[in-house]
Amino acid sequence: MEGHVRGRIIKDTIFKSLVMCLSFVAILPLLLILYYITKNGIAVINWEFLTTLPRPIGEAGGGIYNAIVGTIQLIILSSIFSIPVGIAAGIYLSERKEGKLSELVRLCVVVLQGTPSIVIGIVAYLWIVAPFQSFSALSGGIALSIMMLPVIIKTTEETLKLIPYHLKEASLALGVPYHRTILKVVLPAGLTNILTGILLSVARITGETAPLLFTAFGNQFMNYNIFKPIDSLPYRIFYYAMSPYPEWHTFAWGASFILVVMVLGLNLTARGLASKWKVQF
Amino acid sequence: MAAMKNDRPTSIVDKSEKRFTACLAISAIIIVVLLLAVFFTLLVTSIPAIKAFGIGFLYSKDWNPALEKFGALPFLVGTLLTSFLGLLLSIPFSIGISVFLGEYCKEGPISTFLRSAIEVLAGIPSVIYGLWGLFLLMPIIRSLETMIGVAPHGVGIFTSALILAIMVIPFSASIGREVITLVPSDLKEAAYSLGATRFEVIKNVVIPYARSGIIAGILLALGRAIGETMAVTMLIGNSNFLPTSLFSPANTMASVIANEFAEATGTTASSLIFVGLVLFLVTTLVNIVGNFIIKKISIESSREVG
Numbered sequence: 107m108e109g110h111v112r113g114r115i116i117k118d119t120i121f122k123s124l125v126m127c128l129s130f131v132a133i134l135p136l137l138l139i140l141y142y143i144t145k146n147g148i149a150v151i152n153w154e155f156l157t158t159l160p161r162p163i164g165e166a167g168g169g170i171y172n173a174i175v176g177t178i179q180l181i182i183l184s185s186i187f188s189i190p191v192g193i194a195a196g197i198y199l200s201e202r203k204e205g206k207l208s209e210l211v212r213l214c215v216v217v218l219q220g221t222p223s224i225v226i227g228i229v230a231y232l233w234i235v236a237p238f239q240s241f242s243a244l245s246g247g248i249a250l251s252i253m254m255l256p257v258i259i260k261t262t263e264e265t266l267k268l269i270p271y272h273l274k275e276a277s278l279a280l281g282v283p284y285h286r287t288i289l290k291v292v293l294p295a296g297l298t299n300i301l302t303g304i305l306l307s308v309a310r311i312t313g314e315t316a317p318l319l320f321t322a323f324g325n326q327f328m329n330y331n332i333f334k335p336i337d338s339l340p341y342r343i344f345y346y347a348m349s350p351y352p353e354w355h356t357f358a359w360g361a362s363f364i365l366v367v368m369v370l371g372l373n374l375t376a377r378g379l380a381s382k383w384k385v386q387f
Numbered sequence: 388m389a390a391m392k393n394d395r396p397t398s399i400v401d402k403s404e405k406r407f408t409a410c411l412a413i414s415a416i417i418i419v420v421l422l423l424a425v426f427f428t429l430l431v432t433s434i435p436a437i438k439a440f441g442i443g444f445l446y447s448k449d450w451n452p453a454l455e456k457f458g459a460l461p462f463l464v465g466t467l468l469t470s471f472l473g474l475l476l477s478i479p480f481s482i483g484i485s486v487f488l489g490e491y492c493k494e495g496p497i498s499t500f501l502r503s504a505i506e507v508l509a510g511i512p513s514v515i516y517g518l519w520g521l522f523l524l525m526p527i528i529r530s531l532e533t534m535i536g537v538a539p540h541g542v543g544i545f546t547s548a549l550i551l552a553i554m555v556i557p558f559s560a561s562i563g564r565e566v567i568t569l570v571p572s573d574l575k576e577a578a579y580s581l582g583a584t585r586f587e588v589i590k591n592v593v594i595p596y597a598r599s600g601i602i603a604g605i606l607l608a609l610g611r612a613i614g615e616t617m618a619v620t621m622l623i624g625n626s627n628f629l630p631t632s633l634f635s636p637a638n639t640m641a642s643v644i645a646n647e648f649a650e651a652t653g654t655t656a657s658s659l660i661f662v663g664l665v666l667f668l669v670t671t672l673v674n675i676v677g678n679f680i681i682k683k684i685s686i687e688s689s690r691e692v693g
Contacts, residue, residue: 313512
């Protein structure tokens, strides 16, 4: 009897330590990745790296200025389309909770969210690059905006569902028209959370490479024309990492460090906003 | 009241209100049209390949752009092997994390640390996983391959599966944690009151109750793994032949598109788009099933609370 109980307790302890071990082994790669990016990245980064254009192999120096600017341009381009449409669709879903169109849109959001980024790259290629006969920043922006949409729609819908109904009723009772109630009362009440969603979606696309491979493509020079190919940080990392030159490999680490700082910075800001908002209602 | 409304001439307010609701509806319709457009673009542009190779495309193993003979079997096999192997490697860890965060350590600094670490892991761009895998994982795998006596490529199915395992852990783990915290505490308390140890409660009450949710999380992770492109493209070795062992270089559906689409024309491009269409359909199916299960669980649990 005694032995039987002890056996069960031993099993319990073994299981607990196993679970703890597994949990911490799982985040070991994260620590290793962050360690190597910091170690190899910091060594490369200096003012010149951030503010000059890439040079051909053999010439020392050079940087990733155009890639940083390109990434920012792509973020702006994709936001222009996805933020208004995403928020409007989110409002539609939260206002018409039932209904066939809402159900259909929800299903589409799920499917879009799971669509592999490379497939979206193909589609953007067929829509924009093939007709215009040139890789372009615009096509990259379209591809990325398709990836942003699901996140924005979902967070907008979830946020607006949480806004207390009496807020809306109070405004309507005062005779405020419906659209003004939504735009001036409901939307501002949930603005911080929607902003969180937007930041998260931007964080998601900042590191995306696959949809840019045959849309924005990459460019060694600075470019402000949206109908011409444009460089981006993730593409540059890919290009440098796959090259046979050790010097470019170190550049890839440097660019990775910048990219990780950008993505994690966006994520942290978003989380900060989200946790601040929670106490409001 | 209704009469009053009718008497009033259509004002600017009414007009802008109509415009506003129209805008919302149009945005909602745009989403549906967008998805349909994605699907039909892929379908229409892959018609030449569908016509030329038919259903045999899926089980023919030759991919030869020079002869314009295309079969996607090597990529299907590559995708299946890498994603299932990756998933298999990730399952113990993701279930471990789910149980640890959902049962043993729900709050406190350790839990917060682990949870944010998982979130960061999910946020790191795929190309950076690829870079890390290329320069740190690959040499390790290469020496491992030399040790067990297979050709030391360093890159290949096993390396890709390993990086995929790391990448998908956050997805299944976060869903697993959520469903485990949804297990009603009176069920667990009943088991404790009968003298069960924590391990027995987890094994006999928590896991069976949360099983479908954990499976849904794994399904969504599978969808991720199948569509994952950059890290795999960098680590799989880019070979268009049917893989012969777990360590041989190969190509997945996503990686062959990433590698070859930019230079492809004619039938080659059409075949690659066909591969993309298959990829799209597979991930869509996996995602819809996974989300359906999760939705069902959350409806059930909210009904029980109510």
